[in-house]
Amino acid sequence: xxxxxxxxxxxxxxxxxxxxxxxxxxxxxxxxxxxxxxxxxxxxxxxxxxxxxxxxxxxxxxxxxxxxxxxxxxxxxxxxxxxxxxxxxxxxxxxxxxxxxxxxxxxxxxxxxxxxxxxxxxxxxxxxxxxxxxxxxxxxxxxxxxxxxxxxxxxxxxxxxxxxxxxxxxxxxxxxxxxxxxxxxxxxxxxxxxxxxxxxxxxxxxxxxxxxxxxxxxxxxxxxxxxxxxxxxxxxxxxxxxxxxxxxxxxxxxxxxxxxxxxxxxxxxxxxxxxx
Amino acid sequence: xxxxxxxxxxxxxxxxxxxxxxxxxxxxxxxxxxxxxxxxxxxxxxxxxxxxxxxxxxxxxxxxxxxxxxxxxxxxxxxxxxxxxxxxxxxxxxxxxxxxxxxxxxxxxxxxxxxxxxxxxxxxxxxxxxxxxxxxxxxxxxxxxxxxxxxxxxxxxxxxxxxxxxxxxxxxxxxxxxxxxxxxxxxxxxxxxxxxxxxxxxxxxxxxxxxxxxxxxxxxxxxxxxxxxxxxxxxxxxxxxxxxxxxxxxxxxxxxxxxxxxxxxxxxxxxxxxxxxxxxxxxxxxxxxxxxxxxxxxxxxxxxxxxxxxxxx
Numbered sequence: 001x002x003x004x005x006x007x008x009x010x011x012x013x014x015x016x017x018x019x020x021x022x023x024x025x026x027x028x029x030x031x032x033x034x035x036x037x038x039x040x041x042x043x044x045x046x047x048x049x050x051x052x053x054x055x056x057x058x059x060x061x062x063x064x065x066x067x068x069x070x071x072x073x074x075x076x077x078x079x080x081x082x083x084x085x086x087x088x089x090x091x092x093x094x095x096x097x098x099x100x101x102x103x104x105x106x107x108x109x110x111x112x113x114x115x116x117x118x119x120x121x122x123x124x125x126x127x128x129x130x131x132x133x134x135x136x137x138x139x140x141x142x143x144x145x146x147x148x149x150x151x152x153x154x155x156x157x158x159x160x161x162x163x164x165x166x167x168x169x170x171x172x173x174x175x176x177x178x179x180x181x182x183x184x185x186x187x188x189x190x191x192x193x194x195x196x197x198x199x200x201x202x203x204x205x206x207x208x209x210x211x212x213x214x215x216x217x218x219x220x221x222x223x224x225x226x227x228x229x230x231x232x233x234x235x236x237x238x239x240x241x242x243x244x245x246x247x248x249x250x251x252x253x254x255x256x257x258x259x260x261x262x263x264x265x266x267x268x269x270x271x272x273x274x275x276x
Numbered sequence: 277x278x279x280x281x282x283x284x285x286x287x288x289x290x291x292x293x294x295x296x297x298x299x300x301x302x303x304x305x306x307x308x309x310x311x312x313x314x315x316x317x318x319x320x321x322x323x324x325x326x327x328x329x330x331x332x333x334x335x336x337x338x339x340x341x342x343x344x345x346x347x348x349x350x351x352x353x354x355x356x357x358x359x360x361x362x363x364x365x366x367x368x369x370x371x372x373x374x375x376x377x378x379x380x381x382x383x384x385x386x387x388x389x390x391x392x393x394x395x396x397x398x399x400x401x402x403x404x405x406x407x408x409x410x411x412x413x414x415x416x417x418x419x420x421x422x423x424x425x426x427x428x429x430x431x432x433x434x435x436x437x438x439x440x441x442x443x444x445x446x447x448x449x450x451x452x453x454x455x456x457x458x459x460x461x462x463x464x465x466x467x468x469x470x471x472x473x474x475x476x477x478x479x480x481x482x483x484x485x486x487x488x489x490x491x492x493x494x495x496x497x498x499x500x501x502x503x504x505x506x507x508x509x510x511x512x513x514x515x516x517x518x519x520x521x522x523x524x525x526x527x528x529x530x531x532x533x534x535x536x537x538x539x540x541x542x543x544x545x546x547x548x549x550x551x552x553x554x555x556x557x558x559x560x561x562x563x564x565x566x567x568x569x570x571x572x573x574x575x576x577x578x579x580x581x582x583x584x585x586x587x588x589x
Contacts, residue, residue, distance in 0.1 A: 007492070011388050018385065019402050022460070028427040029417050046420070046430040089314045096310035103303070108311065115322045117571050121521045121540050122560045125547045126329035127321060129339070149317030180306045209410045211524055216548070230412045231528060241420055248413040255408050263401065266408070270465065271472050 026252070033058050033245035040242050058246035065236065066247050070222065071229035075208060077140055078225060082147035083203050086154050087196050094158035095184050099170060116152035124216060131217060142217040143225075147207055154199045157272055161195035162188065201262055202269040205255065226251050326564070332557035339553035351558035361559075364539045367451060371519030371538075374455035379511055381459070382466035387496055390474040400471070404464035411461075415528030418457045447535030454526050454536055461525070462518075466511050473504040513574040517567040539563055 032040070034050035036057065062068055097109060127146070128137075136142040165188060173183050211227040218228060230247050237243045259266060333351055337344035355361050385403055389396055406414070421427040422443035429440070444450045477499060485495050523540040526532060532541040539559070547556035 011393070015385075015388070015393070015399050018381075019399065022402050022406055024431070025417050025421045025427055025460075028430075029420060032420065043425075045433070046423075046425065046427045047434065089317065092310045093314035096307040100304075100307035102307045105307075108315070111315070111318060111323070115318055117568060118322060118326065118564065119517060119521050119567055121523055122543075122564045122567070123322070123325040123329060125543065125553065125556045125560050126325035126332060128547070129328065129553075130320065130324055145317065146321055149321040155314070180310075184310070205408055209408075211411050211528070216544075227410060227412045230410070230416070233416070241423070244416050245420065248416045251410045251413045255410065256405070259401070259405060259408055267404070267468055267472075270407070271469055 029245045029248055032241055033249045035242050037240065037242060040240075058242045059250065061243050062233075062246040062250060066233055066243070067221065067224060067229055068226070068247065068250055071224045071226045074140060074218075074223060075225040078143050078147070078214075079204060079207055081141075081144045082207050083200055085144065085148035086151050086203050087199055089148055090151065090154035090158045090199060091162075091189060091192055091196070092184070093155050094162045095188055098159060098162045099167070099188075112152055112155055115150075116156075120150055121212060124212070128216060136217075138218060138220055138223065140218070140223060143207075143210075143213045146213055146217075147203070147210075151203065154203060157199055157202075158192060158195050161192060165191050197265060198269040198272065201258075201265050202272075205258070205266070208255070329557045329560055332554050333561045334558075335554045337553045338551040339547065340551060344554070347554065351555045352562070354555060355559055355562060361542065363535075364537055364542050367536065367538050368519045368522070370451040370455040371458060371522050372516065374459050375512075375515035375519055378459045378463045379466055379508070379515065382463050382470055382511075383508075385463075385467050386470035386474055387500055390471060390500070391492075400468075403467050406461050407464040409461070411524040412528055414457065414461055415525055418453075418460075418525075419529055422453055444530060444534065450530060450534045450536050454529060457525050457529070458522065469507050469511065470504055473507040474500050477503045509574055509577070513570055516570045520563060520566060 028046050031048075031050055032046065034053055034055050036051070036055060039048075039051060093112070097105065131137055131142050131146070136145070169187055169191075170183050173187055178186070209227065211231065214223075214225045214228045215231070218225065221232070224232065230251050233244045233247050237247075334346060334348060335344045336347050336350075385399075389400060393399070423429075424440065424442065428443065432439075441449070443453050481499050482495060485499060490498070521540050522538045523544070526536045526538055527541050527544075530536045532538070532545070537545075540563075543556050543559045543563070546552045546559065
C-alpha cells in the first residue's frame with residue numbers, strides 16, 4: 001500500500017469511529033424505548049436488542065402519563081406566535097433601518113448590535129422581575145414575548161437580505177402612490193421569502209429545543225412544553241429508563257424529520273445565525 | 277461575520293451603489309412606527325433587565341419583599357472571596373478544555389470532508405445532527421449512557437473491560453463526563469462553520485498546490501488555515517463565553533451535584549431557590565462583563581476581514 005492509501009484508510013476509519021460515537025448513544029436509547037420493564041430488569045445489558053421491536057407500550061405511557069400531547073400542543077402554540085412574531089418584527093426593523101434615513105439611526109443600530117453580545121442566560125435574574133410585574137409569569141405569552149424580543153440574529157438575517165432588494169422597486173411603487181406600509185407589505189415582505197424561510201427554520205428549532213426560558217417561566221404542569229415535560233419524566237419514572245427513553249425518542253423524532261427534509265436550509269441558516 | 281457578505285450577489289451590491297438615497301432631513305414618523313414594536317421589546321426585555329440587574333447588584337434585595345438595603349460593593353466582594361461561590365469558575369475550566377478538543381475535532385473533520393470522500397453528505401449530517409437535538413433529550417440519552425450498566429459500561433464490557441466505575445460519581449469524573457457530552461453536542465456546529473469557510477476557498481488553489489507537489493498537511497497549513505482564521509477566532513470567543521455560561525447539560529443531568537455546579541446554575545439557585553436576588557445579580561453582572569471583555573479582546577486581536585466593510589454596521 002502506498003502512503004496515500006494508508007492515509008485514506010485512516011481517514012475513513014476516523015469517520016466511522018465518529019459516526020459510532022454520535023449514533024451509538026442515540027441507537028441504544030431507541031432500543032431501550034422498545035423494551036418492556038421485565039426485559040430491563042433481566043440484566044441482558046444496554047446493547048441487547050428488544051424482544052419485540054414493535055413494542056410501543058412505553059410510547060403510550062409517555063404520551064398518557066407523561067402528558068406529551070399537552071406538551072406538543074403548548075410547544076406548537078409558542079412556536080407559532082414566537083416564530084410569526086419574530087418574522088414580522090425582524091422584517092419591520094430591517095425595513096426601517098435599511099430604507100429610511102433618520103436621525104438617531106446610528107444609536108438605534110448600536111442598541112441592536114450591543115444587545116446581540118449580551119448572553120440571555122445572564123440577564124434572566126432581572127428579566128424575571130419584569131415578566132412578573134407584567135403579570136405574565138406562568139403564562140405561555142411570557143416565552144412568546146421573550147423569544148420575539150430578544151432575537152437580534154433574525155434582524156441581521158433580514159437586514160442582510162433586504163439590502164439585496166433594489167431600492168428602485170420601492171421608488172416605483174412610491175411614484176404610483178403607495179405609502180411606506182404598503183411598500184413593506186406588498187413588495188418587501190414577499191421578496192424576503194428566502195430570508196423568512198431561514199429565520200423560521202433556525203428560530204423554530206431554537207424555540208423547540210429551549211429549556212431555560214420555559215423552565216423559569218412556566219412552572220405549571222399544564223403549561224409544560226416538550227423540554228420541561230420531558231424534564232419532569234425524571235421524577236415519576238425515576239428508574240424506568242424504558243419510559244424516559246421513549247419520551248426522549250418522541251422529542252428527537254420531529255427534529256430528525258425536519259433535518260432530513262430541510263437539510264440545506266438548516267446548514268445555511270445555522271451558519272448564518274451563529275456568525276451573526 | 278465572515279462569509280456573510282460573500283453570499284450577497286455582487287449585482288445587487290453594485291445596484292445599490294448607484295442609488296443615492298433621498299436625504300430626508302425633515303422628521304418623519306414612518307421609520308419609528310416600524311421600529312416601535314422591535315425597540316419596545318428590545319428595551320423591555322434586554323436593556324431594562326440589564327439596568328435593573330446592575331441596580332439590584334448593589335443591594336441585599338430578596339426578590340419578593342418591598343424593602344431592600346444598599347450594600348455597596350458587598351455582593352461583588354462576596355463572589356470573589358467566598359470559596360464556595362468562586363469554585364464554579366474552576367468548573368468552567370473543564371468546559372474550556374472541552375472546547376479545545378471540540379475545535380480540534382471540528383477542524384480535523386472539516387478538513388477531511390472538504391476533500392472528496394465517499395458518503396460525504398452522510399458523514400456531514402451525522403456530525404451535525406447532535407447540535408439540533410433538544411438539550412433535555414441529550415441529557416437523558418447521556419444519563420443512560422453513563423448509568424451503571426448503561427451504554428458506556430456495556431460497550432466497555434464488549435471490549436473486555438470489566439469494572440464498575442461510577443462515571444458521574446466523583447467530581448472530576450462527573451465534570452469530565454459532562455464536558456464530554458458538551459463536545460458531543462457542539463462539535464457539529466463548529467464543524468459546519470469551518471467546512472463552509474474551507475469550501476469558500478476556490479478549488480483551483482488546491483489544484484495548483486497539488487501540481488506544486490504540496491501534500492495534505494501543507495495544503496492545510498498554507499491554504500486552509502489562513503482562509504478560516506476569522507471563523508476560528510469567532511469560534512474561540514463563542515467557546516469561552518459558552519464555557520462560562522454552561523447551564524443545560526449539567527443542570528439536567530446532575531442538577532449541579534457532585535461538584536458540577538456551573539456559574540449559571542449557581543446564579544439560578546441563588547436567585548430562585550435562595551431568594552438572594554442581589555447576590556445573584558452581582559454574579560450575573562460579573563459574567564456579563566467577562567463575556568463582553570472576551571468579545572472585545574477578540575475584536576481587537578482579529579481585525580474584521582475587508583468583506584465586512586460592506587456590512588451595515
